[in-house]
Amino acid sequence: MVSKKKNGFQFDPRVNLLTVVLTASLMFILQGEYASVYLFVVVISMAALNCKIKIGIKYTVIFIFVYGLSLITRGALQVLIKAFVLRGVSLGAAVTVMIHSADTSKIIVSLRQMKLPEQLLIPFSVMLRFFSTLIQDIKLIRFGMKTRGISLIGKSPVMIYELYLVPVIMRMVKTAGNLSAAAETRGISWKGEKTSYEQVRFRVVDAAAAVILTGIYTFLFITQL
Amino acid sequence: MRNNLKAKDLVMTGVLSLLGVVIMYVVPMPFVINPYGTLISPLIQALFLAIVYFLIGSKVPKTGALLIFCIIMGIAGMALYYIAALFVAGLVVEFIMKKQGYGSKRALTVSYILFAVFNCFAGSLVPYLFFRDATYMQNVQLYGEKYANTVKSVRSQPIMLGLIIAVGIMAFLGTLFSKRLLKKHFEKAGIL
Amino acid sequence: MQKNIYFNQFSFKYEGQKNHSLSDITLNIQEGEFLVLCGESGCGKSTITRCVNGLIPEFYEGKYMGEGIIHGRNIEENAPEIAGQKISSIFQDSRSQFFTLNSTNEVAFSCENYGIERKDMVHRVEKAFSEIKIEDLKGRSVFQLSSGERQKVAFAASVTLKPEVYVLDEPSANLDITSIIQLKKILKKLKNQGSTIIIAEHRLFYLIDLADRFLYMKEGKITAQYLPDEMKHMKAEELYKKMLRAPSLEQIQYIPNDSKRHENQQLNFRVEGVWAEYNKNVPVLRGINFESNGGETWCLIGHNGCGKTTLGMTVTGLLKHKQGAIYINRKKCAGKSLLKKVFFVMQEAEHQMYTDSVYKELVFGKSEESLHNKAEYILKKLGLYEVKDNHPFALSGGQMQRVTIALAYISDKPIVILDEPTSGLDYKNMNLIADVVEEMRHQGKIVILISHDLEFIARTVTRCLQIDGGKVKDSFHVSTHDDFNYIKDYMLSALSESPVTKTMNGGAESDGE
Numbered sequence: 001m002v003s004k005k006k007n008g009f010q011f012d013p014r015v016n017l018l019t020v021v022l023t024a025s026l027m028f029i030l031q032g033e034y035a036s037v038y039l040f041v042v043v044i045s046m047a048a049l050n051c052k053i054k055i056g057i058k059y060t061v062i063f064i065f066v067y068g069l070s071l072i073t074r075g076a077l078q079v080l081i082k083a084f085v086l087r088g089v090s091l092g093a094a095v096t097v098m099i100h101s102a103d104t105s106k107i108i109v110s111l112r113q114m115k116l117p118e119q120l121l122i123p124f125s126v127m128l129r130f131f132s133t134l135i136q137d138i139k140l141i142r143f144g145m146k147t148r149g150i151s152l153i154g155k156s157p158v159m160i161y162e163l164y165l166v167p168v169i170m171r172m173v174k175t176a177g178n179l180s181a182a183a184e185t186r187g188i189s190w191k192g193e194k195t196s197y198e199q200v201r202f203r204v205v206d207a208a209a210a211v212i213l214t215g216i217y218t219f220l221f222i223t224q225l
Numbered sequence: 226m227r228n229n230l231k232a233k234d235l236v237m238t239g240v241l242s243l244l245g246v247v248i249m250y251v252v253p254m255p256f257v258i259n260p261y262g263t264l265i266s267p268l269i270q271a272l273f274l275a276i277v278y279f280l281i282g283s284k285v286p287k288t289g290a291l292l293i294f295c296i297i298m299g300i301a302g303m304a305l306y307y308i309a310a311l312f313v314a315g316l317v318v319e320f321i322m323k324k325q326g327y328g329s330k331r332a333l334t335v336s337y338i339l340f341a342v343f344n345c346f347a348g349s350l351v352p353y354l355f356f357r358d359a360t361y362m363q364n365v366q367l368y369g370e371k372y373a374n375t376v377k378s379v380r381s382q383p384i385m386l387g388l389i390i391a392v393g394i395m396a397f398l399g400t401l402f403s404k405r406l407l408k409k410h411f412e413k414a415g416i417l
Numbered sequence: 418m419q420k421n422i423y424f425n426q427f428s429f430k431y432e433g434q435k436n437h438s439l440s441d442i443t444l445n446i447q448e449g450e451f452l453v454l455c456g457e458s459g460c461g462k463s464t465i466t467r468c469v470n471g472l473i474p475e476f477y478e479g480k481y482m483g484e485g486i487i488h489g490r491n492i493e494e495n496a497p498e499i500a501g502q503k504i505s506s507i508f509q510d511s512r513s514q515f516f517t518l519n520s521t522n523e524v525a526f527s528c529e530n531y532g533i534e535r536k537d538m539v540h541r542v543e544k545a546f547s548e549i550k551i552e553d554l555k556g557r558s559v560f561q562l563s564s565g566e567r568q569k570v571a572f573a574a575s576v577t578l579k580p581e582v583y584v585l586d587e588p589s590a591n592l593d594i595t596s597i598i599q600l601k602k603i604l605k606k607l608k609n610q611g612s613t614i615i616i617a618e619h620r621l622f623y624l625i626d627l628a629d630r631f632l633y634m635k636e637g638k639i640t641a642q643y644l645p646d647e648m649k650h651m652k653a654e655e656l657y658k659k660m661l662r663a664p665s666l667e668q669i670q671y672i673p674n675d676s677k678r679h680e681n682q683q684l685n686f687r688v689e690g691v692w693a694e695y696n697k698n699v700p701v702l703r704g705i706n707f708e709s710n711g712g713e714t715w716c717l718i719g720h721n722g723c724g725k726t727t728l729g730m731t732v733t734g735l736l737k738h739k740q741g742a743i744y745i746n747r748k749k750c751a752g753k754s755l756l757k758k759v760f761f762v763m764q765e766a767e768h769q770m771y772t773d774s775v776y777k778e779l780v781f782g783k784s785e786e787s788l789h790n791k792a793e794y795i796l797k798k799l800g801l802y803e804v805k806d807n808h809p810f811a812l813s814g815g816q817m818q819r820v821t822i823a824l825a826y827i828s829d830k831p832i833v834i835l836d837e838p839t840s841g842l843d844y845k846n847m848n849l850i851a852d853v854v855e856e857m858r859h860q861g862k863i864v865i866l867i868s869h870d871l872e873f874i875a876r877t878v879t880r881c882l883q884i885d886g887g888k889v890k891d892s893f894h895v896s897t898h899d900d901f902n903y904i905k906d907y908m909l910s911a912l913s914e915s916p917v918t919k920t921m922n923g924g925a926e927s928d929g930e
Contacts, residue, residue: 185501
């Protein structure tokens with residue numbers, strides 16, 4: 001995730017998160033022939049409004065392709081594609097937009113503004129912070145296995161899982177320990193309201209988008225009953 | 226010793242929950258590329274998430290740790306009904322742990338199996354129900370209503386029940402695997 | 418308010434440990450003092466720092482006896498968040514002390530926690546960046562910073578609260594010499610401002626001119642006190658007896674070796690025109706050429722980000738080389754064939770251990786009978802025999818590093834690459850590893866070291882490969898003091914820091930994540 005980049009207009013990350021949640025919620029519940037298309041149109045519009053043109057185009061191509069597949073195939077496969085994969089494309093698009101328009105430093109601040117308790121804020125910050133590190137660690141552990149000549153062929157998934165899991169968890173636990181010690185010395189447990197360096201404002205535009213989105217999705221949900 | 230969650234507990238929970246989210250999505254991947262994918266993934270998840278659950282439960286045997294875990298896993302599932310279901314699961318889990326004593330392996334086993342069932346129900350059965358309805362529509366079109374109704378009734382209850390039982394079994398196996406790992410590695414290494 | 422830090426017959430035992438980590442410590446630290454705590458690994462120096470910044474007894478639980486008064490507070494009342502207002506801490510691993518994802522947020526972190534008004538906070542953050550002279554590091558992602566840069570950001574983060582005391586726990590452990598010199602400059606500035614500085618360290622050379630006194634600790638007790646002059650003029654034998662690292666770089670002498678006698682003509686390793694990248698489309702190596710016969714210990718030198726770890730991983734077969742070829746005994750090798758012949762010891766030992774006992778780790782995946790004797794031998798040689806049944810992850814950092822060296826030894830592969838094997842180790846442990854490196858060389862293997870530990874290099878190296886801009890700048894034999902001094906000067910030179918120390922997200926370099 002890139003920290004400071006001029007992205008053009010972007011909605012507040014909470015709005016994009018709302019898009020994701022609503023899309024995911026309706027993904028399976030929405031019935032009807034064109035449900036997947038409606039979902040997709042909403043998601044792509046959001047992508048466009050967030051100035052994520054490239055992502056929008058990429059996913060539109062994917063959607064058209066999968067839609068084509070859904071017309072050609074028959075039977076269980078067709079239903080699978082229509083019911084799952086096609087809708088999954090919308091969800092994928094929404095998630096991609098969310099990730100690419102999220103200024104990570106602002107996410108936690110915006111959540112804090114919403115009065116989310118520290119008990120959830122700290123785990124969230126930690127998760128954002130350690131996602132890349134975790135992926136990197138897993139890659140290095142794989143390297144470690146390779147250079148030690150530990151082959152994964154012929155081992156059951158459970159054994160493979162154990163081989164990866166033990167070093168990963170040890171690393172994570174150790175890092176978590178060091179991190180919390182350091183954070184303690186920097187006052188993370190200080191009783192009192194925390195302030196924020198980053199400024200996050202939920203603009204009228206964002207509120208409007210949130211309301212409209214909820215309205216559209218509710219409309220779609222109700223009219224299909 | 227204060228029993229509320231301190232910064233180091235929250236950091237630990239965050240880190241382990243992150244691992245849980247990654248496992249939730251990545252481990253089922255090789256198994257999901259087939260029409261019954263959504264039915265299989267809760268089985269895989271039940272087996273492989275146990276270790277994360279047990280680690281959180283053992284490393285942070287305090288009120289709220291597992292609830293936070295459930296909430297995070299819920300949000301990772303993105304759909305509103307899923308978040309709600311896992312939140313409820315978290316409350317149930319906390320209730321069990323409080324009754325039986327935090328850190329008790331037996332309580333962790335029982336609560337985990339419940340967690341896995343909730344996960345299966347919200348994550349797979351809800352979509353499955355709608356998948357079933359979609360094929361119903363299809364069948365109505367192709368073969369007529371009577372046939373479609375027969376298919377619908379036959380496929381619903383037994384499959385759902387069967388899946389829940391299978392998830393329970395996988396979850397239980399997962400707890401056995403976890404308890405073994407805990408003993409062999411994490412307790413021996415002094416992590417717990 | 419009392420401004421000093423005072424311990425009287427203070428003892429402390431960590432929860433679950435058999436022995437006391439601190440025994441009868443009596444110590445008075447005056448305001449404005451620059452105090453260095455030194456000694457072997459495990460002597461208790463880190464423990465004292467934790468008592469000062471409040472991590473003991475609240476974070477690191479255990480039992481204590483005696484008196485400990487920090488700024489007028491009893492140690493029991495000295496919770497880390499209370500101590501943190503005036504006592505800032507810097508730790509050895511810059512990665513795991515970074516809570517946020519970007520440098521500006523990191524510097525603002527303590528202000529946010531203590532609820533400082535935003536206007537004030539912005540001003541303090543600005544000031545912090547300029548005070549530590551790292552304005553160019555503003556707004557940078559944590560993954561793009563080298564370990565030296567991260568430590569500097571950690572300093573900026575600690576000055577925002579205008580602390581009176583700085584507590585540092587081996588801050589130089591993962592840094593190269595250039596970064597350490599920059600660290601020294603920062604410490605000098607803080608000292609001149611009148612801050613109290615307490616620092617637990619192995620590497621003493623950068624502190625000689627700054628410290629007011631050195632306290633030597635052993636097994637939880639303070640056994641000696643030295644003034645800087647005494648430290649500087651301490652004879653080599655005494656230093657070695659105390660297991661201390663050289664207090665000045667000039668003292669590090671090259672130990673001549675007998676490489677010629679062990680040159681193994683039967684093993685030949687050649688790298689020709691190799692290009693490689695760690696992240697997609699970012700070539701780090703642009704045509705590396707080098708050749709070696711067995712029985713040599715190479716040292717790769719070059720500034721941060723020049724490609725040392727990437728080169729190590731490429732010739733091991735972990736990374737694919739884009740162009741060029743690698744030959745072992747005149748046969749072209751790649752991927753699997755390289756992996757069979759080259760063993761790579763990673764920077765973090767935890768990435769390479771999988772089982773539940775040190776002994777099992779050594780024989781993992783192979784037949785036990787054939788390896789039993791060898792395993793016992795190397796365990797004894799590295800001082801790991803007593804812990805051979807312990808879980809590898811229960812060991813201390815230094816012990817884990819030695820286990821990975823044991824793995825390299827026992828692997829029987831003719832080419833061994835060690836990536837920073839001695840970072841953070843005290844003199845005794847560094848020597849143990851150097852002994853094994855020497856033995857492997859005598860066995861006719863090729864050992865390639867990536868290290869900025871001058872004492873370690875002095876003991877082991879026979880050839881040197883200097884890398885710059887992804888190419889080999891120079892390659893030479895090391896057999897005289899002059900040869901070694903060239904290496905020393907190179908590492909010390911400010912020019913060895915590249916203007917673009919970019920380590921991309923997940924960079925392989927010594928400082929990457």
